Amino acid sequence: MKKNLLGQIEALLFVTGDDGLSFSQLQFLTEAGAEQVEQALAELKSRYDGEAFGVTLKELAGVYQLVTKPEMAETIQKLVENPTPQSLSQASLEVLAIVAYKQPITRVELEDLRGVKSEKALATLAAKGLIQECGRAEGTGRAILYGTTDEFLNYFGLKNLEELPPLPEEMAQEPEEDTDLFMTKFQEAFKEEVNA
Amino acid sequence: MKKNLLGQIEALLFVTGDDGLSFSQLQFLTEAGAEQVEQALAELKSRYDGEAFGVTLKELAGVYQLVTKPEMAETIQKLVENPTPQSLSQASLEVLAIVAYKQPITRVELEDLRGVKSEKALATLAAKGLIQECGRAEGTGRAILYGTTDEFLNYFGLKNLEELPPLPEEMAQEPEEDTDLFMTKFQEAFKEEVNA
Amino acid sequence: MSYEVKVDAFEGPLDLLLHLIHRLEIDIYDIPVSQITTQYMEHIRAMQVLELNEASEYLVMAATLLAIKSKTLLPVHEGEIDEVDYEFDEEDPRDELVSRLIEYKKYKEAASELKKLENDRAVLYSKAPADLSELQQPDTMDYDANAYDMLGAFQKMLRRKQLRAPLSTRVARQEVSIKEQMGSMVERLKSFKGRANFSELFPSDDQAVLVVSFLSLLELMKRQVIAVEQQKNFTELSVELRKETWQDEEEPFGPN
DSSP states (O other): OOTTHHHHHHHHHHHHGGGOBOHHHHHHHHTOOHHHHHHHHHHHHHHHTSTTOOEEEEEETTEEEEEEOGGGHHHHHTTSSSOSOOOOOHHHHHHHHHHHHHOSEEHHHHHHHHSSOOHHHHHHHHHTTSEEEEEEOSSSSOOEEEEEOHHHHHHTTOSSGGGSOOOOOOSSOOTHHHHHHHHHHHHHHHHHHHHO | OOTTHHHHHHHHHHHHGGGOEEHHHHHHHHTOOHHHHHHHHHHHHHHHTSTTOOEEEEEETTEEEEEEOGGGHHHHHHHHHSOOHHHHHHHHHHHHHHHHHHOSEEHHHHHHHHSSOOHHHHHHHHHTTSEEEEEEOSSSSOOEEEEEOHHHHHHTTOSSGGGSOOOOHHHHSOTHHHHHHHHHHHHHHHHHHHHO | OOOOOOGGGOSSHHHHHHHHHHHTTOOTTSOOHHHHHHHHHHHHHHHHTTOOTTHHHHHHHHHHHHHHHHHHHSOOOOOOGGGHHHHHHSOOTTHHHHHHHHHHHHHHHHHHHHHHHHHHHHTOOOOOOOOOGGGSOSOOOOSOOOHHHHHHHHHHHHHHHHHHHHHHHHHHOOOOOHHHHHHHHHHHHHHTTTEEEGGGGOOOOOHHHHHHHHHHHHHHHHTTSEEEEESSTTSOEEEEEOOSOOOSSSOTTSOO
């Protein structure tokens, strides 16, 4: 490996702070091969695991960033004006969950799912940079389509959308399935009867 | 020494970045004794001497801060010369955002908000035609007021300024509001005093 | 039977229904419509008193429940043998509601997963990108940005400001005594040729300094070193210096 690749990566991530750098940017800036960068990132990460280290490496929204370790939170919160971290309301979280899993989605589809008007929650989330307009639906209305942003990934500590926890499975098979199967069989039988 | 004092100090110096922290602030925040902090700083410093480390500890005018090592300069310069969309645009975007939402605004107000000198960014944005001088502030200094241009609207595909995404509620309330409220109370109290 | 209804506890009629289903330990696939309708009605009656914004949405659901209830109450049609076909065609009137509830429940659970992620992320702190403008050539704004990027930049700045604020406050919060402030107030007035607007005497944004300044102004008024006047209602107060000096020996807060 290049002599001080670890140091280079650390310096770059330090300088870029919460902007972070993507893998390919790191590769370009350090002029190292992909494997080397990968190895260096892994080494950095395991180095940061040591107790005497206050920061760690995290991949958020597709970029690598240095962040402080969770166990440092208490100390750092003494620096913060309002130590209780801002958190989203239940309504916002619900809307965000639906947008995240169903994107792109229109307001009307979202409201149908929730059963309540959601204009305000959408506006709040857009203002927080967590969702954005990402196009228009086909059709006459050309309704606005909403999707999540990189800030959404960052806010929830996700690398990418694939990292979203899987949606809870439907609890059981729908009872209709039996009926449908039955109906199918019935109609088949019926057809046979008729054709016979 | 306290178990993870090194980590705590590292985390604190990391989040405060260019601002750094004084010895007494470090002591206050880590709740450690002066000797312990001193020892931890020395240990940190010698740890950073290792080749695989990209940052080091610097003391300047009684303020400790983490900085990248001099030998990283070349790599950092490469970052500067190869703007990544998120990192190098950040400063300009930030300035632009503040001007857009807070216009008309003076350079001093803007710098107060950002906490860094912003002359260069303002010049760049003005050269791009995205912001312009739009008058002078009242008062002795008669500082230049900045606002956005039509080209700004064009650039971001906006019809008018009302089309800017709204700011989150809690952000829209300025901390200055307290002061305003305070000032109002002041003046009320004053009137009473005067009329008494 | 009385209910303690927390209005904010529900995110809408579906949420309320899920709550009832859970509390009554009902099988979501076999909802006793009559029972749940009664419970639902009692709840929204209690909530309506509080003039919910979403009252209309709760009422729409009430109507739906009543419609389903009336359908299920219809006597089972014992048709002739030829009609057996149609009987199979007839859907359970509850089906649509059930599938809506199940769909909604999925996202409600997903929302609580997000809540956990939010908490985990909230304890990780980052730092601002270092200011590289010194090293930078002036013209680097060649990229595609949209209004949301700009908003994002603004958010980051505010987040950072939150971290910085207490530090700067600590630095600014030097002990300023009223006596000192009285002196500098007089000096300041002199620099304004003995007359200044009220706000011009408060150059600092720091609340602690403002309070001390205000108290010292009051003290100066009491000692008739300065006079304060207002030309008209709502115009700014103006402060006039009456004496060039003020007695130092008097205790600022002593009884007169």
